[in-house]
Structures are given as structure tokens and as C-alpha cells.
Amino acid sequence: MRSLRTALSLASLVTGALMLFTAPAAHAADTPLRDLAAAKGKIVGTAVTGSKLTGTYGDIAGAQFSSLTPGNAMKWGSVEPTQGSFNWTEADQIVAFAEAHGQQVRGHTLVWHNQNPSWLTNGSWTSAQLSSLLQNHISTEVGRYKGRIAAWDVVNEPFNEDGTYRSTLWYNGLGADYIANALTWAHAADPAAKLYINDYNVEGVNAKSTALYNLVKSLKDRGVPIDGVGLQAHLILGQVPSTLQQNIQRFADLGVDVAITELDVRMALPADSAKLAQQAADYKSVVAACVAVARCVNVTVWGFADSDSWVPSTFPGYGAATPYDDNYAPKPAYYGIAEALGGTTTPPPSTDGCTAAYSVTNQWSTGFTGEVRIACSGASLSSWKVNWTYGAGQQVTQAWNATCTQSGAAVTCANASYNGTVPDGGSVTFGFNGSWSGSNPVPTVTLG
Numbered sequence: 001m002r003s004l005r006t007a008l009s010l011a012s013l014v015t016g017a018l019m020l021f022t023a024p025a026a027h028a029a030d031t032p033l034r035d036l037a038a039a040k041g042k043i044v045g046t047a048v049t050g051s052k053l054t055g056t057y058g059d060i061a062g063a064q065f066s067s068l069t070p071g072n073a074m075k076w077g078s079v080e081p082t083q084g085s086f087n088w089t090e091a092d093q094i095v096a097f098a099e100a101h102g103q104q105v106r107g108h109t110l111v112w113h114n115q116n117p118s119w120l121t122n123g124s125w126t127s128a129q130l131s132s133l134l135q136n137h138i139s140t141e142v143g144r145y146k147g148r149i150a151a152w153d154v155v156n157e158p159f160n161e162d163g164t165y166r167s168t169l170w171y172n173g174l175g176a177d178y179i180a181n182a183l184t185w186a187h188a189a190d191p192a193a194k195l196y197i198n199d200y201n202v203e204g205v206n207a208k209s210t211a212l213y214n215l216v217k218s219l220k221d222r223g224v225p226i227d228g229v230g231l232q233a234h235l236i237l238g239q240v241p242s243t244l245q246q247n248i249q250r251f252a253d254l255g256v257d258v259a260i261t262e263l264d265v266r267m268a269l270p271a272d273s274a275k276l277a278q279q280a281a282d283y284k285s286v287v288a289a290c291v292a293v294a295r296c297v298n299v300t301v302w303g304f305a306d307s308d309s310w311v312p313s314t315f316p317g318y319g320a321a322t323p324y325d326d327n328y329a330p331k332p333a334y335y336g337i338a339e340a341l342g343g344t345t346t347p348p349p350s351t352d353g354c355t356a357a358y359s360v361t362n363q364w365s366t367g368f369t370g371e372v373r374i375a376c377s378g379a380s381l382s383s384w385k386v387n388w389t390y391g392a393g394q395q396v397t398q399a400w401n402a403t404c405t406q407s408g409a410a411v412t413c414a415n416a417s418y419n420g421t422v423p424d425g426g427s428v429t430f431g432f433n434g435s436w437s438g439s440n441p442v443p444t445v446t447l448g
């Protein structure tokens with residue numbers, strides 16, 4: 001079981017320092033998702049948390065994706081926790097990271113019923129006051145990032161499941177025209193940004209998506225600036241709506257862009273290989289539906305790693321909803337996305353049942369000797385690769401019983417010609433010498 005196997009297994013002390021960490025297999029496809037997407041004329045994005053944009057998380061966010069959506073940082077409650085006192089720190093950080101990595105930003109979100117500041121939700125406002133608060137909020141936030149945000153989720157989740165308007169602060173105080181006004185104000189603040197209405201459970205053709213369709217049509221007819229619809233796509237394993245592509249197409253035919261804005265596919269935990277395979281098929285079919293429609297411009301996942309997903313805390317017992325596991329190893333879902341984007345790489349053979357354990361067997365003032373043991377139980381391997389990233393500038397200087405290469409902090413070791421086979425119930429080891437200074441922390445190792 002992946003979730004069990006991926007738990008850092010143990011840290012023990014034997015003759016000095018012997019620490020074992022195990023993690024599952026995988027290699028990302030050779031071509032990053034963003035390059036595959038670009039070749040199809042698409043953008044592929046992820047929601048991110050600003051404070052995490054360093055280390056492996058930052059490396060993946062920067063290398064694999066061509067668009068970032070702040071998961072929370074641009075919401076009203078985040079940017080103006082006290083009336084008139086703003087905190088743009090995380091939002092600025094995400095926008096700067098995106099610019100440094102040649103990425104678009106999807107701004108999320110200006111008008112919503114959730115994650116508003118308490119001064120706003122607890123206040124009692126006349127409709128004129130509410131309207132002016134909303135206009136100021138939109139002008140301030142959109143204006144701050146003018147020219148730097150590709151698309152804004154201007155209005156988020158305006159509908160009930162039956163297609164009636166959701167009863168919110170905005171609808172109740174301002175009527176349905178809050179939507180047209182918000183779009184108009186956003187357009188005034190940044191005429192170049194693409195303006196979206198974003199909702200969930202609108203992926204297939206149903207009452208809610210038809211209400212959204214009718215709204216977009218009437219906004220277009222009235223000349224209100226509306227450029228796109230966001231289909232959030234918080235999906236359940238095996239339940240990609242069969243009418244997804246047809247639904248995307250009908251919005252495109254209205255003359256607006258479509259984005260899959262918050263894709264994830266949750267499953268009952270624990271994950272197993274059958275569920276992960278179904279999840280890969282689900283991701284693949286969602287991305288393929290977008291690829292099939294020219295005006296579907298962006299597929300964004302709502303967090304790229306299971307450890308960064310909103311799902312487990314909202315749906316107890318569910319999770320494993322994203323394309324990377326808790327240790328940032330790509331899951332079958334990652335390869336499903338890559339394949340839908342035309343990638344030809346195939347996932348490495350499953351190493352379920354096999355683990356790699358890294359240990360320091362000897363250490364002196366400037367150097368150390370390390371060993372990695374690859375062991376299988378209930379599985380076997382005919383070849384293997386082990387990867388890790390050093391956290392403290394260590395350098396592999398020499399290896400035996402494997403071929404090791406190091407690029408920056410990233411080390412990859414592949415089996416020698418004579419020890420690729422690891423039988424069920426057996427293990428092989430390889431060793432290496434390395435240099436260190438300051439500290440010599442044990443890295444997390446992945447097997448593929």
C-alpha cells in the first residue's frame with residue numbers, strides 16, 4: 001500500500017549513525033508537463049501555497065507547470081484581514097515566483113461566499129455600502145497586479161446544484177447583478193486580464209452547468225466582459241462525467257474560453273494499485289477532453305501533491321487525490337496527464353513491495369561511506385534506479401555495485417549489469433563514498 005510504504009520507515013542508530021528512509025518509486029516523464037502542454041497549445045497549472053515554494057516542492061512547481069493559482073493567498077480574507085489593512089506577502093511571493101519561472105498566474109478569487117474577512121461578513125451594510133466595498137476590493141486587488149495576472153476567477157461558486165443562485169452576502173445584498181458589476185469593475189482595473197466565472201459540479205451537462213451557460217450567454221448578449229468559465233473538477237474516482245467534452249464544447253461555442261481550474265480525483269483511502277490506475281485514467285480523460293477543444297486553454301490541478309491537498313481534511317477517509325504522492329514522487333495520475341498531453345514516456349514498472357533504504361555506515365571529518373539496500377517482499381525487480389537529493393551539499397565521490405551520477409544536489413544511481421535483479425524476499429546493496437561538511441543529513445530515497 002503506497003500510503004503505508006511511503007511513511008518514513010524508521011530511524012535507528014547502529015554503530016554511529018545508521019538511518020533508514022524508504023520511499024516509493026518513480027521518475028517523472030522526461031518532458032515536463034508544461035512542455036507537453038505547450039506543444040498542444042495548452043497551459044498546465046497547479047494551485048500552490050507560497051511558503052512551500054522552495055526545495056522539491058518549488059522545483060516541481062517551477063519545472064512541471066506553466067501556470068500557478070494561489071490556493072488561498074489572494075482570497076479577500078487573506079489580503080485584507082482587517083479593514084483597510086492589507087497583507088499581500090504570499091500573493092506577491094507567488095506572482096514573483098511565477099514570473100521568475102515564465103509562468104502565468106490565475107488570480108483566485110475576487111467574489112466568493114467563503115474565506116471572507118470577518119469584518120466584512122459580520123458587518124451590517126446597506127446595499128450601497130456593500131457595492132462600494134466590493135468595487136474597492138476588486139479595483140485594489142486587480143489593480144495591484146495589473147498586467148501580471150493572465151486570468152481572474154472573478155466570481156466563484158455563484159450557483160446552487162439546481163441552477164438557482166446561491167444565497168450569499170453578495171446575492172442577498174446586491175441581487176444577481178453583482179456578477180456583471182464585478183466583471184465590469186475587474187475589466188476596468190486590468191483590461192488585459194481574462195475574466196472568469198468559476199464553479200464546481202459544472203463539469204458535465206446538468207442543471208447547474210446549464211444555469212452557468214445561460215448566465216454566460218446573457219452576459220455576452222449584454223456586452224458584459226466575460227472571457228471564460230472555470231470548471232473546478234473536484235472529482236471522485238471513476239466518476240468523470242461522460243458529457244465533459246460536450247459541456248466544454250458548448251461553452252466554447254458561446255465564444256468564451258474554458259479552463260479546468262481545480263482538478264483533483266479523490267479516492268477512499270487507502271490507495272491501492274487498482275485505484276491509482278483508475279485515477280490515472282480519470283486524469284487522462286479530463287485532460288484529453290480539454291485537449292480536444294481548442295478553446296479549453298488551461299488544466300490546473302488543485303495542489304500537485306497528496307500532502308498539499310485540501311481533500312483529507314474536508315472528506316475524512318478520502319485523499320490521494322493529486323498526481324504526486326506525499327513524497328513528491330509522480331503517481332500513475334501524473335503519467336495519465338502526460339499521456340493525454342501527447343507524452344510518450346511510460347511509468348516505470350511498479351515497485352510496490354520493494355523499498356530502498358539509505359544508511360551512513362561510516363563517517364569521518366570530511367567524508368562518509370553510505371550504503372543503499374533495495375529489498376523486495378511480495379514483488380521483484382529486474383532493474384532499478386535509486387534517486388535522492390542531498391540537503392546539505394554532500395557530494396558522491398565514488399560508488400560501487402551501481403553507477404551513480406550527481407547533478408547539483410540530485411543523485412541518481414542505477415544498477416550495475418550484475419545486480420539489477422532483486423528477487424521476491426531478497427535484496428541487493430550498493431555503496432558509495434561521499435564528502436560532507438557542517439552536517440550530513442540522511443536524504444529521502446526513491447526507488448524506480
Ligand code: G2I
Binds near residue numbers: 071156310
Ligand atoms: O475547497 C476546495 C476549493 C473549492 N473551490 C474554491 C477553492 O478556493 C477551494 O480551495 C480551498 C483551499 O484549497 C483550502 O486550503 O478552500 C478552502 C476553504 O474553503 C481552503 O481551506 C482553508 C481551511 O478551511 C482553513 O482552515 C485554512 O486556514 O485553508 C486555509 C489555509 O490553509
